[in-house]
Structures are given as C-alpha cells and as structure tokens.
Amino acid sequence: MSLNIKNLSVSFSGNLVLDDLTIPEIKTGEMVSLIGKNGAGKSTLLKQMTKLIRLKPQLITINGKSLALDDIGYLPQDHRISASITVVELLITTMHVGVNSLFTKAHSAQKALTLLEDIGIIRLANKVCTELSGGESQMVGLAQAIVNKPKVLILDEPTSALDMNNQLKLLEYVKTYTRENNAYTLMVVHDLNLAIQYSDQVAALHEGKLFAYGKPQEMINQQLILDLFNVNSQIIQLDDYPVVVVRP
Ligand SMILES: Nc1ncnc2c1ncn2[C@@H]1O[C@H](COP(=O)(O)OP(=O)(O)OP(=O)(O)O)[C@@H](O)[C@H]1O
Numbered sequence: 001m002s003l004n005i006k007n008l009s010v011s012f013s014g015n016l017v018l019d020d021l022t023i024p025e026i027k028t029g030e031m032v033s034l035i036g037k038n039g040a041g042k043s044t045l046l047k048q049m050t051k052l053i054r055l056k057p058q059l060i061t062i063n064g065k066s067l068a069l070d071d072i073g074y075l076p077q078d079h080r081i082s083a084s085i086t087v088v089e090l091l092i093t094t095m096h097v098g099v100n101s102l103f104t105k106a107h108s109a110q111k112a113l114t115l116l117e118d119i120g121i122i123r124l125a126n127k128v129c130t131e132l133s134g135g136e137s138q139m140v141g142l143a144q145a146i147v148n149k150p151k152v153l154i155l156d157e158p159t160s161a162l163d164m165n166n167q168l169k170l171l172e173y174v175k176t177y178t179r180e181n182n183a184y185t186l187m188v189v190h191d192l193n194l195a196i197q198y199s200d201q202v203a204a205l206h207e208g209k210l211f212a213y214g215k216p217q218e219m220i221n222q223q224l225i226l227d228l229f230n231v232n233s234q235i236i237q238l239d240d241y242p243v244v245v246v247r248p
Pocket residue numbers: 012013017036037038039040041042043044045
C-alpha cells in the first residue's frame with residue numbers, strides 16, 4: 001500500500017507557490033516530515049491536499065485509488081477552537097455518526113473519552129474549548145483530526161505550541177497511530193531534531209519544489225542545513241540519530 005502525491009501546482013495571483021510538486025511514494029505506516037524555510041510552500045501543500053481531493057482527485061491516490069475527504073484528518077497551523085462547547089462535545093460533533101439515540105450518544109462519548117485518555121489529555125474532557133490554552137487547543141486539535149481514524153493524517157506544525165513533554169507525547173502518539181493503523185502521516189515540523197527522531201522520510205521544500213528527500217539519518221547534514229536555511233550547524237551523532245546543533 002502506498003500514498004502518491006503527484007504533480008501538484010498551485011499559484012496565488014500568478015505566483016507559483018507549488019511548482020509541479022511530486023512527493024516520492026509514501027509507504028503505509030510511514031511518517032513524512034516537511035521541512036523548509038518560511039514561505040517554502042509547506043502549509044500550501046497540506047491545505048491544498050484537502051482541496052485537490054475534490055477538484056483533481058487523480059493527483060492524490062492510495063494504490064491508484066483517489067482519496068476521499070473522509071480519509072483525511074487535518075490539524076491546521078495555529079489551531080484554535082471557537083466553539084463554546086466542551087472538548088467531549090466537540091469530539092462527538094466531529095464524529096461521522098448521527099447521535100440521535102441515547103445509546104449512540106453514550107457510545108460516542110465513551111469513544112471520545114478513550115481517545116482523550118490515550119492521548120493523555122483526559123483532564124481536558126469537560127473543559128470548554130474557548131477556555132483552552134494554546135497548547136491544550138493543539139492537543140485537542142490532534143484528537144479532532146484522529147477521531148474518525150483517518151488513513152492520512154495531515155499535521156501542520158503540530159508541536160508549535162507544546163512544551164517539551166507534550167511535544168514528545170503527541171509525536172509518540174502519532175507514531176503509534178500511524179504504525180498500528182497502517183496510516184500515512186504528513187507533517188510540517190520546524191524543529192529538525194524532532195523531524196529526525198519522528199520521521200521515516202523527510203521532504204525538504206524550497207520555493208515550491210522538492211529540494212531533497214530521504215531518510216533523516218542519511219539526508220540531514222550540515223550542507224543541507226546551510227543550503228536550505230543559510231544556517232551554520234554541527235551534527236553530533238547520538239546513538240543512531242544525528243543531532244543538529246546550530247551555531248550563531
Ligand atoms: N491564500 C494565499 N494568498 C496569497 N499567497 C499565499 C496564500 N497562501 C500562501 N501564500 C503564499 O505562498 C507562499 C507559501 O506559503 P506557505 O504558507 O505554504 O509557506 P510555508 O512553507 O508553510 O511557511 P511557514 O513556515 O512560514 O509556515 C508564501 O509566499 C505565501 O505568502
């Protein structure tokens with residue numbers, strides 16, 4: 001099983017932001033991180049995936065079959081929830097089931113609680129969404145993206161508002177979800193060390209094109225970081241992983 005994203009072009013007011021972009025075949029159970037400088041086109045790729053599924057379904061396929069919108073779980077950048085309902089109610093409304101009967105409602109609530117427990121945010125279950133902190137919103141956003149068990153998980157900077165502990169907790173959960181459900185995860189990550197630790201493959205974007213692609217241990221090196229970000233760095237080998245240390 002593999003996910004194919006082919007020949008995506010997007011322009012805004014005549015400016016080409018994605019330039020015939022093709023991502024090499026993504027295998028089932030894999031996590032792919034998108035890296036690149038601000039404005040490289042990373043978020044556009046993720047946002048447009050949901051639009052292109054409707055407009056040009058032949059460009060995004062799993063084993064040659066076009067994706068349906070229901071196949072995707074999307075956590076946008078800077079996710080905030082404006083609904084004045086509790087987190088459990090939010091998850092129930094996000095579920096693809098009618099909740100007319102009392103039984104279905106109780107079943108959906110139980111499913112929502114189990115998910116919150118698994119992600120490690122059960123304490124937020126009865127909090128009103130508008131009262132969540134930035135990091136809490138982001139964790140709940142992940143629960144929302146995952147609640148319908150999507151085949152493809154699309155996460156735009158999912159750890160940007162999280163403390164160190166929650167960054168690891170969220171990415172560990174996503175990794176387990178992706179592996180156990182034979183799903184595919186595509187995420188934007190600015191922290192290269194997190195990208196190295198939690199990606200099977202890394203896609204470096206530059207000016208809407210694929211600049212480099214490969215396993216993080218093989219691909220992330222001083223030269224790539226200099227070329228991509230114009231930053232001097234040092235790579236330290238720790239166990240099997242390279243660790244990026246930046247030098248001002
Ligand atoms: N709706 C839009 N209208 C016009 N230009 C847009 C729009 N969305 C994005 N762009 C432009 O497309 C380019 C790529 O933006 P995008 O958000 O994809 O970058 P990014 O790689 O995700 O950056 P960042 O790391 O800052 O989030 C930028 O130059 C941006 O100004």
